[in-house]
Amino acid sequence: MVLTLSTSQFAWGQAACNGCTTILSQYGTVGVSGTSSNQLYNPRGICFDGSNLYVANGVNKDIRKFPAGSPNATIFTGIDAVKNPVGFVNPWGVATDSKGNLFVADIDGAQVMELNANTGAVEEVASVIHPEDVTVDTLGNVFITNKTVVVEWPGGLTNAPVTIGTVNDAGGISSRGTTLFTADTANNAIEEWIPSGGVYNEYVVYATPVTAGFLGVAVDPTGQYAAIPEGALNVVEFFNITSIPWTRVAVCVNPSVYQQPHGVAFDNSGDLYVSETNSFVAQEFSPIQCLSPTYYAGANPPTQGEAFIYPSPVREGNATFCYDLSQSGSLDLKIWNKNGELASEVRDHKPSGIQNTALNLTTFASGVYFYQATLTYDSGGSQTLKVGKFAVIH
Numbered sequence: 001m002v003l004t005l006s007t008s009q010f011a012w013g014q015a016a017c018n019g020c021t022t023i024l025s026q027y028g029t030v031g032v033s034g035t036s037s038n039q040l041y042n043p044r045g046i047c048f049d050g051s052n053l054y055v056a057n058g059v060n061k062d063i064r065k066f067p068a069g070s071p072n073a074t075i076f077t078g079i080d081a082v083k084n085p086v087g088f089v090n091p092w093g094v095a096t097d098s099k100g101n102l103f104v105a106d107i108d109g110a111q112v113m114e115l116n117a118n119t120g121a122v123e124e125v126a127s128v129i130h131p132e133d134v135t136v137d138t139l140g141n142v143f144i145t146n147k148t149v150v151v152e153w154p155g156g157l158t159n160a161p162v163t164i165g166t167v168n169d170a171g172g173i174s175s176r177g178t179t180l181f182t183a184d185t186a187n188n189a190i191e192e193w194i195p196s197g198g199v200y201n202e203y204v205v206y207a208t209p210v211t212a213g214f215l216g217v218a219v220d221p222t223g224q225y226a227a228i229p230e231g232a233l234n235v236v237e238f239f240n241i242t243s244i245p246w247t248r249v250a251v252c253v254n255p256s257v258y259q260q261p262h263g264v265a266f267d268n269s270g271d272l273y274v275s276e277t278n279s280f281v282a283q284e285f286s287p288i289q290c291l292s293p294t295y296y297a298g299a300n301p302p303t304q305g306e307a308f309i310y311p312s313p314v315r316e317g318n319a320t321f322c323y324d325l326s327q328s329g330s331l332d333l334k335i336w337n338k339n340g341e342l343a344s345e346v347r348d349h350k351p352s353g354i355q356n357t358a359l360n361l362t363t364f365a366s367g368v369y370f371y372q373a374t375l376t377y378d379s380g381g382s383q384t385l386k387v388g389k390f391a392v393i394h
Helices: none
Strands: 025-027 043-048 052-057 062-067 074-076 091-096 101-106 111-116 122-127 133-136 142-145 147-153 162-176 179-184 189-196 199-207 225-230 235-240 247-253 261-266 272-276 281-285 307-310 318-325 329-337 342-350 353-360 367-377 382-392
Touching: 043 272, 043 281, 052 091, 052 101, 052 261, 062 091, 091 162, 101 133, 111 142, 142 162, 162 189, 162 199, 225 261, 225 272, 235 261, 307 382, 318 329, 318 367, 318 382, 329 353, 342 353
Parallel strands: 043 091, 043 261, 091 133, 133 162
Antiparallel strands: 025 281, 043 052, 052 062, 062 074, 091 101, 101 111, 111 122, 133 142, 142 147, 147 162, 162 179, 179 189, 189 199, 225 235, 235 247, 261 272, 272 281, 307 318, 318 353, 329 342, 329 367, 367 382
């Protein structure tokens, strides 16, 4: 099933994000291509495994593995005397799983390869026409986009592939849990694929009449935001993805760097990595100020019935619960950890209007937390204002 949304639902022109002008780390040199371990040549897809950044280094026909913050990479060529004597031809997509495997979509080699992420040794090779990107879900299922279809290898590359749906010149693909996300380049759209009863329901979660050149998609550690590189416009956009359709919240503009941004990946702290194909670099930025609290507490405050915790992820231990009250009343905010144990309960009384309640989360361990906000009005009656989640990262 495909749910299509009218492009008239989407506005163009959110405020620029200043967080993406501060470079935290850089891999390669802007405007300089090469074959040395500290250089890139038309980098495409990227991924981060918690300790290392992997870059599909297209023209050099290899994968670069950069330890976080290190300018020098280990180079994987994909060559194996028996399984793949030629190696990579033009790798475009990369992904890792929880078992220490690296998957590579080799667009011109017409193959998807599984490597040992530590050594680069080739483990499996599967033939497929024109694979542009690859992802692995939490069940170990491998997925690729190859222009017109999304293909799945259930349980891994040793099993027979199946087609789960159609697209129109799809570029990037990523996953969170068992949900998939695809960048549909020709349709200027982003799709979300949700499994149900053995099939994937496809939803168009964002579309624009502008030729944007969507090339990738990545979801942040909290599951609240996604980053979309737009190669035709040389920007990266951010979306709140907690409901369908997605809400566009910020545009990341860095004219001194972005020359066809292609790959995007978040690390565990929420920092964003972007590969710029025509700048020959991959760079790390911190988009947190693009997403909160400026967006929510500034020009775009919550409307009646909205509520959220910012910043997310919470890094310094202090956060704010922001909400809108139609009339005066009392807030009861309960927070649980992932095991269902009550971690905190906060009560506050506020008059009507946009309100903020301070949260002291300094004793919270790193992890994902769930919350429920209930309002009891002075005039009588109550309502559950919000059920949501957020992350704490130290």
